[in-house]
Amino acid sequence: MKRFIERCLLALAMALALAMVAQAKEALPLAEDEAVEQRLVAIAEELRCLVCQNESLAGSHAPLAEDLRREIRSLIRQGKTDAEVLDYLVSRYGDFVRYRPPLKPTTWLLWGGPLILLLLGLGVLAYTLRHRPKIEAELSAAERTQAAKLLEL
Amino acid sequence: MRRVFLVPLLLFFVLAAFLAIGLTRDPREVPSPLVGRPAPGFQLPRLAAAGPEAAARFSPSDMKGKVWLLNVWASWCVSCREEHPVLLELARRGVVPLVGLNYKDGSADAQRWLAQHGNPYLLSAVDQDGRVGIDYGVYGVPETYVIDQAGVIRYKQIGPISAEVLQTKVLPLIRELQKS
Amino acid sequence: MTPELGHLALILALLVALVQGVLPIVGAHRGTAAWIALARPAAQTQFVLVAIAFACLTAAFVANDFSVLYVAQHSHSKLPVVYRAAAVWGGHEGSLLLWVLMLSGWTLAVTLLSRQLPQAMVARVVGVLGLVAAGFELLILATSNPFERLLPAAADGRDLNPLLQDPGLVFHPPMLYMGYVGFSVAFAFAIAALLSGRLDATWARWSRPWTTVAWVCLTLGVAAGSMWAYYELGWGGWWFWDPVENASFMPWLMGTALIHSLAVTEKRGIFKNWTVLLAIGAFSLSLLGTFLVRSGVLTSVHAFATDPRRGIFILSFLIAVIGGSLALFAWRAPKVGSGGIFAALSRETLLLVNNVLLVVAAGSVLLGTLYPLLIDALGLGKLSVGPPYFNAVFVPIMVPLLVLVGLGPLARWKQLDARDMARRLRIAFVLALIAGAVLPALADRWSGLVAFGLLLAVWIVASTVFQVRERLKAGFPPLSYWGMHLAHLGLAVTVIGVVMVKNHEVEKDVRMAFGDTVQLGSYTIRLLGVKPVDGPNYMAQRGDVELSKNGQPLTRLLHEKRLYLSSPNPMTEAAIDNGVARDIYVSLGEALDATGSVWSVRVYYKPFVSWIWGGALLMALGGALAAADRRYRLKRRAAAGEAVAAVTTGAAA
Numbered sequence: 001m002k003r004f005i006e007r008c009l010l011a012l013a014m015a016l017a018l019a020m021v022a023q024a025k026e027a028l029p030l031a032e033d034e035a036v037e038q039r040l041v042a043i044a045e046e047l048r049c050l051v052c053q054n055e056s057l058a059g060s061h062a063p064l065a066e067d068l069r070r071e072i073r074s075l076i077r078q079g080k081t082d083a084e085v086l087d088y089l090v091s092r093y094g095d096f097v098r099y100r101p102p103l104k105p106t107t108w109l110l111w112g113g114p115l116i117l118l119l120l121g122l123g124v125l126a127y128t129l130r131h132r133p134k135i136e137a138e139l140s141a142a143e144r145t146q147a148a149k150l151l152e153l
Numbered sequence: 154m155r156r157v158f159l160v161p162l163l164l165f166f167v168l169a170a171f172l173a174i175g176l177t178r179d180p181r182e183v184p185s186p187l188v189g190r191p192a193p194g195f196q197l198p199r200l201a202a203a204g205p206e207a208a209a210r211f212s213p214s215d216m217k218g219k220v221w222l223l224n225v226w227a228s229w230c231v232s233c234r235e236e237h238p239v240l241l242e243l244a245r246r247g248v249v250p251l252v253g254l255n256y257k258d259g260s261a262d263a264q265r266w267l268a269q270h271g272n273p274y275l276l277s278a279v280d281q282d283g284r285v286g287i288d289y290g291v292y293g294v295p296e297t298y299v300i301d302q303a304g305v306i307r308y309k310q311i312g313p314i315s316a317e318v319l320q321t322k323v324l325p326l327i328r329e330l331q332k333s
Numbered sequence: 334m335t336p337e338l339g340h341l342a343l344i345l346a347l348l349v350a351l352v353q354g355v356l357p358i359v360g361a362h363r364g365t366a367a368w369i370a371l372a373r374p375a376a377q378t379q380f381v382l383v384a385i386a387f388a389c390l391t392a393a394f395v396a397n398d399f400s401v402l403y404v405a406q407h408s409h410s411k412l413p414v415v416y417r418a419a420a421v422w423g424g425h426e427g428s429l430l431l432w433v434l435m436l437s438g439w440t441l442a443v444t445l446l447s448r449q450l451p452q453a454m455v456a457r458v459v460g461v462l463g464l465v466a467a468g469f470e471l472l473i474l475a476t477s478n479p480f481e482r483l484l485p486a487a488a489d490g491r492d493l494n495p496l497l498q499d500p501g502l503v504f505h506p507p508m509l510y511m512g513y514v515g516f517s518v519a520f521a522f523a524i525a526a527l528l529s530g531r532l533d534a535t536w537a538r539w540s541r542p543w544t545t546v547a548w549v550c551l552t553l554g555v556a557a558g559s560m561w562a563y564y565e566l567g568w569g570g571w572w573f574w575d576p577v578e579n580a581s582f583m584p585w586l587m588g589t590a591l592i593h594s595l596a597v598t599e600k601r602g603i604f605k606n607w608t609v610l611l612a613i614g615a616f617s618l619s620l621l622g623t624f625l626v627r628s629g630v631l632t633s634v635h636a637f638a639t640d641p642r643r644g645i646f647i648l649s650f651l652i653a654v655i656g657g658s659l660a661l662f663a664w665r666a667p668k669v670g671s672g673g674i675f676a677a678l679s680r681e682t683l684l685l686v687n688n689v690l691l692v693v694a695a696g697s698v699l700l701g702t703l704y705p706l707l708i709d710a711l712g713l714g715k716l717s718v719g720p721p722y723f724n725a726v727f728v729p730i731m732v733p734l735l736v737l738v739g740l741g742p743l744a745r746w747k748q749l750d751a752r753d754m755a756r757r758l759r760i761a762f763v764l765a766l767i768a769g770a771v772l773p774a775l776a777d778r779w780s781g782l783v784a785f786g787l788l789l790a791v792w793i794v795a796s797t798v799f800q801v802r803e804r805l806k807a808g809f810p811p812l813s814y815w816g817m818h819l820a821h822l823g824l825a826v827t828v829i830g831v832v833m834v835k836n837h838e839v840e841k842d843v844r845m846a847f848g849d850t851v852q853l854g855s856y857t858i859r860l861l862g863v864k865p866v867d868g869p870n871y872m873a874q875r876g877d878v879e880l881s882k883n884g885q886p887l888t889r890l891l892h893e894k895r896l897y898l899s900s901p902n903p904m905t906e907a908a909i910d911n912g913v914a915r916d917i918y919v920s921l922g923e924a925l926d927a928t929g930s931v932w933s934v935r936v937y938y939k940p941f942v943s944w945i946w947g948g949a950l951l952m953a954l955g956g957a958l959a960a961a962d963r964r965y966r967l968k969r970r971a972a973a974g975e976a977v978a979a980v981t982t983g984a985a986a
Contacts, residue, residue, distance in 0.1 A: 027843035027851040027860075030922075030933050037842070048717045050183065050292040054575050054633050056719070059568045061902075063257070064292055067283045092290040094186040099719025101704075106713050110704045114697035114726045121689035128685070129677055155667045161610060162659035165617075169652050171703070174710035175630035176644045183715055 036076050043072060043085055046099050056099065185290050185309040192223070192300050193288040200255050200263055200277035211252070211278045213304060220330045221250045222323075223298040224274070225286065227258040228266035230294040236313030237270050243319065244273035249327050253277035256286050256294055299323060301330045336401050339389025340480040343430075346382035346437075347470040349375055353463030357456035358528065369452050372459040373444045379466065380437040387434045390479055391421050400486030403427060403479040409492035409899065411870035419502045420493045425627055425643075426479035428506065432623070433469045435507075435514040436462065443518060443543070450539055457525035458518070465517055468650045476643045492870065492899030501561030509554030509581060513619045515547025516588060520616035523609040524658055527665040532605045537598035540612070542960045544595060548588045549956035555581050556949035567905030567920045569840070569937045571945065574723040576631040579702045580622030583695045587615035590691035592956075597684050601746060603673030604681075606666045607688070613662060617655045618695070624651055630706055676748035683741045683749075690734045697726045735789040735828065738821050739796035757803070761795035776837055776940075777854075786832030793825040813962040820955025827948030833941035840938075842922075846931045853938040856917055857881045861889075863921070863932055871897040873906075876921040876932065880910055894921045915940045 031037035044058035049065045057065055068089070075085050089097050101107045187193075196212045213223075224240060226233045244251050253274035255263045260279065267277075280286055289298065290309075299308040308326055310318060353375035360368025390403075394417045399405040407424045408417055422428040440462040447455050473479070522540040526532040558581065563571040572578065591611040598608045625631055628644030675681040701718045708716050739761065743754050769788030773779045797818050804810055843851045845860040852858075859879045866875040873895040880887045892908035910917040915938060922933030 025849055027845040027849040027934070030842040030844050046719075046721055048719065054573070059570070064283075067287060071284070071287055091186060092287060093292065094183060094290075094715060096183045096715040096717050099717050100721035100725075101716050101718055106708060107704075107716070110700065110718065110722070113700045114693065114730065117693045117696045117700075118689075118730065121693050122686075125682075125685055125689055129682065133674060158606075158663040158666050161613075162656065162663050165655055165659055168703075169648065169656070171707055171710050172624065172628075172630065172648055172651075175706040176628060176641055176648065178630070178706075178709050 033077075036073055039076050039082070040069060040072055043076075043082055044069060046086075047089065048097050048099055050093060050097060182311055183292065185306075185311075187290055187306050188309055190306060191304050192298065192306050193285075195278075195280075195285045195288065197254075197278040197280055197285060200253070200260060200267075200279050211276060213300070216250065216252065216300070217304055218302050219250060220299070220301055220327055221252060222327075223252050223254055223289075223300060225254045225256050225289070225291050225294055225296045226277075227256045227294050228262040229258065232313045233295045234270065236295055236315070237273070239314050239316055239319055240273040241271050242316075248324070249331075250275045254285065254289075255279050256291065257281065257283045297323075299326055299330075335389045335392050336398070336480040336482065339386040339393075340478070342382045342385040342389065343470060343474060343480075346379050346386065346433075347467055347474060349379045349382060350463045350467035350470055353379055354460050354467050355464075356460075357463075358460035361453040361456040361460070361529070364453075369456040372452075372456040376437070376440045376444045376459050376463065379463070380441040383430075383434050383437045383466075383470075387421070387430055390427060390430060391418055394418060394421055397490075398486075399488070399490055400483055401479075402481045402483040405483050405487040405490045407493050408490040409870060410489050411898070412490075412493055412498070413869055415503060416493060416498050420497070422506050423493050423497050423502065426473065426477040428510075429469060429473050429477055430479055431506065431510055432514060433466060433473065435510045436466050436469065436517060439511075439515055439518050439547075440466070443521075447539075454525055454529065454531075454536075454539075457528050458521040461521035461524045462517060465521075465654065468654065472643075472646055472650060476640070476646050492897065495871070495895065495897040495900050495904045496565060498870075498897075499561070499565055501557065501565060505554060505557040505561050508550055508557055512547055512549075512551025512554045512588075513581065513584060513622070515543070515550055516584060516612075516616045516619055518547065519544040519591060519612040520658070523612035524661065526609060527658075527661050530665065532609065534599055534602040537595050537602075537605075537608065538964070541592070541595045541599060544588070544592055544612070545956050545960040548585070548592055549953045549960070551581070551585050551588060552949055552953045552956065555585055556946045556953075560946050563942070564907060564909055567907050568935075569838075569907075569918050569920075569939060571834075571942070574698075574701070574720045576633045576702050577622075577626050579698050579723075580618075580625050583698050583702075584615050584618040584622065586691050586695040586698070587611060587618055590688045590695075591615050593684050593687050593691075597681055601673050601675070601681065603675075604685070606662075609666065610662060611688070611692075613655070613658045614692075617651075617658075618699075620651055620654060624648060625702070631702070674747065678751060679748050680741065680744040680746045683737055683744050687734065687737055687741065690730055690737075694727060694730045694734075697730065698723065701726065732785075732789065735793060735824070738824060739792045742817060742821070743796070743800055757799065758796055761792060761799050764795045765789070765792035780836045783832055783836045786828055790825040790828045790832070793821055793828075797822055797825075811962055811964075813959045813964075816955045816957070816959030816962070818955070819958060820952045823948045823951025823953075823955055825948070826944050826951055830941045830944030830946075830948060834939055834945070837940050838937060838942075841936050843934055843936070844925055844931060845934045851934070851936055853917065853936055855883050856938065857884070858917070858919060858936055860932065860934060863924075863929060866893070868895065870899075871895045874921065874924075874929075876908070876919075876934070878908060878919050878934075880917055880919075890917075890919055892919050892921050894923075911943060913943065916942045 029037070041058050045056050047057040047068075049055045049057050049060035049062055051062045051064050052060050055065075057068060071088075072085055075088060080088070086098065095102060101110055103111055192213045194213055196210050199209055199211055222243075240251060243249070251274050253276070255277045257280065263277070263279075267274075278285075283291075289296075293311065295313055297310040297314055298306050299310075301307050307330065308323070310323065314323065353372065356368040357372035357375070359365070360371070390401075392398075393401045393404050394408055395414060397404070397408070397410050397417070399408075403424060403426050407420045407427070412420065420427075422431040440459060443455070443458060443462070447458075519540055522536065522543070526536050555578075558578070559571045562573075563569065591608065591614075594604055594608040594611050597604050624644070624647045626633070628647060629641065630644065673681070701722050704718050705716045708714060739758070740754065743749075743757065765788050768791035769784045772787050772791075773783040776783070801818055804814070839853055841851055841853065843849075845851065847860055847862050850857050850859045857880070859881070861877040861879055863874050863876045866873045873893040875891055875893045878890045878892065880890055888910055890908035890910055893906040895904045895906060897904065905920050907918055907920040909919075918937035918939055920935040920937075922935060925931040925933055
């Protein structure tokens, strides 16, 4: 009797296990729409999470970040372009929300700076090369004697 | 002394000057692009226990013709408690109507909070999912907007309103707006 | 009692530092032997005192002394001992003390390893280091005292930030500070040279090993920080161009320029002024970084709690040190002439271009980091400058530099033979082109960026291999030769890692019930279960995941979502299967249903990501080999050194 019950329990356990394995499936993406999600990530990586200390909107777990991502998703579904989505956020939060500074008069120095620095550096380099000494410094008579003495050591 | 060798020193002094000025600024304060623009419209339910008031909705256009304050608050917000006495005082003086925007809060919690700490608001609109907050560029709570008779946002206070800010910035602005 | 002892030790250290800073320098100027001789004992005493102060603070942490305010703010009785000790540098006050400890440690090393240097020079170097140390000690005592008491004592501490409760905290800050602070030695040598008016090839030879070792430490420190962020933050990122990251990267760029410039100054006795300026610049950037991180002028995830008073003090210190050294430079540099003949096409020129590129890169990073501050100070609004800017600006500057890495070592001093170089390198060039065209095709899709990156990396590798092979025919080259090429190879390895990860990483965000699987290329990840687990000071949900490749199970990975006692925000401990060619990274999200049987999980496939840090390790090894070269360890050269120096300065006058 005991063995019969054991066997039944074993069979039951195996059946359950089998059922579980049969049910296990390929995980569904968390997002409902892959294409929308990809656009969201691309846009959100360029935006700042405003309540965090320097994190992107894509990675942040802050509640405001989740709300804003939700807004962006619905804007994308409405068919807005990337520029329109950016505009939506900038008109509410200002340029500060963009991690890529827009190109306008106040950022000319920022975007142009590296190039200016490079040109300046190469310019100084060219100047230095042009004005480097062409002839080896000649030793004076006194210096020749001094050198001779030292070399005798 | 060849003057070119002074260049690094001069550049450094310019940098130091900017750093010194930087010490006086708060990098986390984000100015609002909405100042000078019409307050975004919305229609939200009011915060109320029950009855006819609960069914009514509020919209900024309801306040046209008056200078008013929109204060974003929540029962879970710790800093709101800091500014609450200032708001209560302002309401007591009756200088300007104060409308609350209850941001991402539970109605029961919100009402309990007001009952406990006092209610300076004419009414509170309930922004459950935070959508209206986004329209107003809200990124931290509390925030307060001064809106004029034409419905244009004239000033945004980020963070709690201190008595000092009230005296030096908000009240003078309200008085000026109310004159015209 | 112990904290007071530490406090006293620090006050004494300040007094000794002032003596160490003033008397030897004045003595060297006047020729007073007694004052010059003070340098060594003063520096050694300072080290002992600072070490005592540091030990007292550590003791307070380990013993859970919550009557000390700093301990109460950053520790907790349930914190494991290792982290209690490391928490000493987990906050602003303690990390400044670590700074000073490192500085006095480097100074001690200078006193112990400089027997063959002229004593007047050593006195000046140690003196400058003493002045800097005095400044920091004053800063600590005046505005950031870690020994301040909290009375009545707290029942328990506020706990260390959960993000810091990790082996990374034990390793990254000390290594980083060793590098940062190490550049103070190069700085001190530069100032000593300006003060004495003696700036020659011998000076460069003395400076070089110190600079190289500091550079090695900084390389390891920055790489450790990046690796730590990668596995700790839970979203697989490894560099964010955050202001604090930039604060450590800029000295690294300058330091790299410096070690190359020192090579020229040592070999050819030229570019002396420029090298001195770079040495001042590298350390200045270290100090600037210290300011940026602690003053509150910039927002950053890394920033310490801020206090404007500290900011003012640090800024004043900055102005005194940097302003003072640049003023000294402006005054004395013109007296030190620069000789040296070299052709327009020569190794000297190529190294100058290297310097220009590295300094421009550092300048661009500085511009981007400070621009928001600049705009705000001018009242022009608020701006964010983030990764999109830095990536757009930094990468184009690096490209020509990578090309140079393959060319430079082959170029001759004074005049390079372009035709000869082209002949020797043409196979390497062709190999690079082929690699760039073909290798990317092996991945799932061909990418232009990957092709270009691989072209540059293989160019460096091939050019290095060919050069070394040829050189070996002429006998076994010295350690510095191996060091140089190993470091260059390391750079190529890092470039490969960066390029592959950025272009071919795959991320999937999925909802998984127990037993569900998710595919990442040929890898399968199955969530086996999630169960609650308790740690010493946290509660966690631990996910158990099986990783298989092509159906064959490889390994089980455990990842956690932890809720620490001290913080309401949950922390993710990702599970990573490290491999040479790829990392599989699994991160647990939230429970998606009430019973906790469905979870959001994020999985990443990161190809070649470990090459980023492997390359950095190679670079550090290369630097270590170069610093260990015999010519820096020859003691017999003492007398000859003096004579040689005399002749060189005489001839250059």
